[in-house]
Every structure is written in C-alpha cells, then in structure tokens.
Amino acid sequence: MGGRRQTQRRRMEPDARRAEILGVARRLFGANGYATVSTSDIAAEAGVARALINHYFGSKRRLYLEVVRQMMVVPASVSRNLPPTGPEERLSICVDRWLDVVERNREMWLSAIGLEALGNDPEVDRIMLEADEIATDRILEAALMADVTEGRTQLRAMIRAHSAMLKAASREWLVRGTLSRSDLHVILTRTVLHLLNTVYPAIRAADGGSAPPTP
Template identity: 65%
Template sequence: MTSGAQPTRRRLEPAERKAEILAVARRLFGAGSYASVSTSDIAAAAGVARPLINHYFGGKRELYLEVVRQMVIVPAPVVEALPDEPMERRLEIGIERWIEVVERNRDAWLTAIGPEAAGRDPEIERILLEADEIAADRVLAAALMTGVTEGREPLRAMIRSYGGMVRAASREWLVRGTLDRAQLRTFLVESILGLLKLTYPAVLAETNGARTRPGSSRSTV
C-alpha cells in the first residue's frame, strides 16, 4: 500500500507522537485492511522511523489492537463532560457525541467492528467484551444510575445487549444507508430510554413476582 509523500518530521513530546501514530494508523487501517497496511506505510505517513512504532506499540499487531480498542471503548471524559441535566438530556448529548466520533472516523469504525476484526479473533473478542462492560458503566453514569443495586446485573446485561444493537444500527446507517443520521440518533436515544424507563422496571417486576408465586423456590412462607 502506498502512502504518498512522506511528511516533514516534527519534534513532538512522546505522548503527542504516540497519538499521532495512532491517528495515522486509524486512517490507514480504515482505508485499507490489516493485511494491506504495513508498519512501513504507517511510519512513512506519520513521518517517523519504523522502529519508533515498535518502541511505542510493539509491532503492527499491537498497534492494530490499540486502534480497535480506541474506536470501540467509550472514554471516561465523554461522560464526565456531560452537563448537570436530567438523564434524558445527558443520554441525548452522549449519543450525539458518539455519532459525531463515528462519523469522523467512519472507515476506522467499520474496520473495528467489521468481519475482519470480529472473525473469531480471541484478542479482538476480548476488546469487544471489555468495551461492552465499560459502555455499561458509562451508560449508567450518563443516566445517573450508578447507585442502582436491585437487578443491577440483569440491567448491565441489557445495556451490553444494547451495545450490540448500536453496532448493528451503525452499519445500517454507514453501509446500507437504510437509516439516516437523524433516524439513527432517534432510534438509539429512544431505545436506551425505553430500556431504562420501561424494560428494566418490567424485568424487576417479573423477577419480584417470580419470587412470590406459589411453587417458586424463592416464595416466602
């Protein structure tokens, strides 16, 4: 894969240089594939020596995994920066910001969640599982529900399932074109609000009802 003219090297702090290499890798992997992009391509496009990539990331494989992790894991500052408003508004803002990130990094996002990434690769699978766990925490924080204890694990399971739906919906928007941006936003906002305000209470009621039904092993005497 060719990467065009090599950019002029600039003196950067290590953290800035690492972030720049990641940004270049995100763009190149998004435009091509893991197999078609080499560390030489990334080094040339980033204006660094190839050994520097190994120094920061360990190699192409580790750099690719970091790109996937960066794309699918919701960073804590996204939630921490939400305004002090009702949960409905906080979730709307959070989802809008997520859509903006995916829109800016369309190709990299599709690469991160696409068949090549999720093709039964144990390390990618672990990253996606980690992303779902972190996303559940972020959603609870955005919804001001971090203190929920009753039915917490079923609630987290439902939010993790919502995360899978989010990835599928993003493909409908970006690949199939069956949802436009506004429709996607409404779908995701209303779905998570329905989950938290209607589905979760219904699951709690079902669970509590099962505990008191005649013949239940949990029924009270």
Template identity: 60%
Template sequence: MSSEDKTLSAEPRSRQRLEPDARRAQILAVARRLFGEQSYDAVSTTDIAREADVARGLINHYFESKRGLYLAVVRQLVTAPSPVADNLPNSTVERRVTVLIDRWLDVVEHNAPMWLTAIGSEAVGRDSEIGQILFEGDEIATDWVLQAARLTEVEEGREELRAMVRSFGSMVRAASREWLVRGALSRSDLHVLLTDTLLHLLHVTYPALRASHEGR
C-alpha cells in the same frame, strides 16, 4: 537555482520534535486512518511511518509490531474514543442520554472506516483479541449509560441492568451499519432510534423485569 540550492532542497525535512505521548498519539491517528481505508494486510509499518513522518523503528518501540499497533487502534476506538460521558448536563435523564448518544455518534462518524473495520472483526468472530477488546468496550459503554442515567449506585438487579445495556450495545453496532454502510438510516434517524430505545429500556423494560422478579 544553483547546485547548492538544489542540494539543500533535496535534503529531507527535519522531523518535528514531539513528546512521547504526542508522538504515540500521532502514530495512532495515522494508523487509524490507514487501517480504515485499506485492509490490515495492505497496510505496512513502512506506510504508517512514512505518513506519520517517523522512523519505522519508533512504531516497534511504542507498539512492538504492526499487530500491536492495530490492536491499540481498535482499543482506542472502542474503549476510550473520547470523554463522551464527561460533563453531561445537570438536567433530566432524557437530556443526558440524548447528549451521550449524540457525542457517541460524533465519534463513530469521525472514525467511520476504522469503526466499521473493528465491528466487522466482531462479526467474523475469529479474532479472540479483538473480541476481548470489544468486550471491554461494552463494559465501558455500559458505565457511560449508567452514569448518564444516574443509575451507577443501583444494587438490586444490577447485573440484569448491565446485561440489558450491553445487549443494547449490540444493537448500536448493527444500527451503525444501517447508517454508515446501507444508508437506510440517516444520522438523525439513528439518534432517535437509539435514544428512544435506550430510554424505554431504562424506564419501562428494566422496571418491568424487576417487578417480575419481585413477584416470584
């Protein structure tokens, strides 16, 4: 190889040009992987910039700081990971709930390390910003469930119903650990557990609660 060839080969490759939204999404994807694989303190913005093939200053431009990027990753994962409730089949509630939970498990499985990191922060209970994001995630997930169950127009007992579905969300996080950490449940086991529990809540527990209120 000539000296000129060696010089050319040593030059850094040019960065791919992306639109701002695409570049931001690329940084989030890299950060989601790195924060899932390592602790927060072990990951630097330099690491993220190198893996994403961007200038480190671009991370500050989009997210202000490593902390801001971390919060954005958690928010993306627990509040809007994918359109899991979009285009559900025009079928029975049972079928719609089955599809909803299957899609959600896809999201969790695909992002398992970071998902466990996010819900681990909730367990520690010392990060108010993470707690607020998880609270928002509970409300969004509750909307998904009510959409799947065709209960979005419910007025009587609406707050009780939402509270029950949010409580189910806490079970989802605990059951996810049984699947991903302990290995005590398979994905198919978890799907059965979550589907049956949610349908029982909607078809049996919630109507019983409403009946008890009306009988007072």
C-alpha cells in the same frame, strides 16, 4: 502502499507522538485494510522512524489491536461534563458525541465491528468485551444510574445487549443509507430510555423486586 512521500518529522512529546501514530494508523487501516498497510507506510505518513512504532507498540498487530480498542471503547469525553439535568438530555448529548466519533472514523469503525462478527480471535474478543463494559458504565453514568445495586446484573446485561443493536443500526446509517444520523440519534436515545424506564422495572417486578424510582 509503497512510494508514499514521508511527512516531515517534528518534535513532539511522547504521548502526543503516540497519539499521532495511532491517528495515522486508524486512518490508513480504515481506508486500506490491515493486510495492505505496513508499519513503513504508517511511519512515513506520521513522519517518524519505523523503529519508533516498534518502540511504542511492539508490532503491526499490536498497533492494529490498539487501534481497534481505541475505536470500540467509548471515550471518556462522551460522558464528560454533562449538564446536571435529567437522563434524557444527558443521554442525548452522549449519543450525539458518540456519533461524532463514528462519523469521523467511518471506515475504521466498520472494519472494527466487522472483526467482531468474524469472531475466533481471543484478543479481539477481549477488546470487545472490555468495550461493552465501558460503554455500559458510560450509559449508566449519563442516566444517573451508576449506583444502582438492585438488579444490577440484569441492568448491565440489557445495556450490553443494546450495544449489538447499536452496531447493526450504525451499518444501516453508514453502509445502507437507510437511516440518517438524526434517525439513529432518535433510535439509540429512545431505546436506551425505554430499557431503563420500562424494561428494567418490568424485569425487577417479574423477579419479585422493585426498581428504584426513575431519576
């Protein structure tokens, strides 16, 4: 990707500069792939010296892994400032916000979930495991079930399992075009509610326990 015209450099606070570099890297890696993009390309596009990328991230791979982590970990903003209503509305808002993130970063999202399918990379695997746990936290927070203790292990396992369907369904939307965004919104919201309201109580009953009342 040589010959890229360097963006004019601007003064920025360190956190803002780091975020800008990540944004540029996310866009370039998503559009062109890891092997094609160099740190020089990213530096030129971001309007920084290449040494600054090394300062913040250490290496191209570390930068790439941070981009993957940024893509896969559901941001806190997805479940922030939700209305004090019921789980259905709160989960619907979360799903809509998450779809916004994926839609803005289509290529990098698809690249990141493709890495998970390949496997055999312990660092990527750790990122994916962390992402699943954080996504589970966000969903339970939105569903007003963050404090559930009875059957908590099974509950969290169900939500983690749901994330695999979420990724597959996003390919149907973004790659195959067999689902629209609104279709995906309905699928993701309704399946989570079904897990929480129907499957989770059934599992608790089968285990001889009782689930807490639906919020």
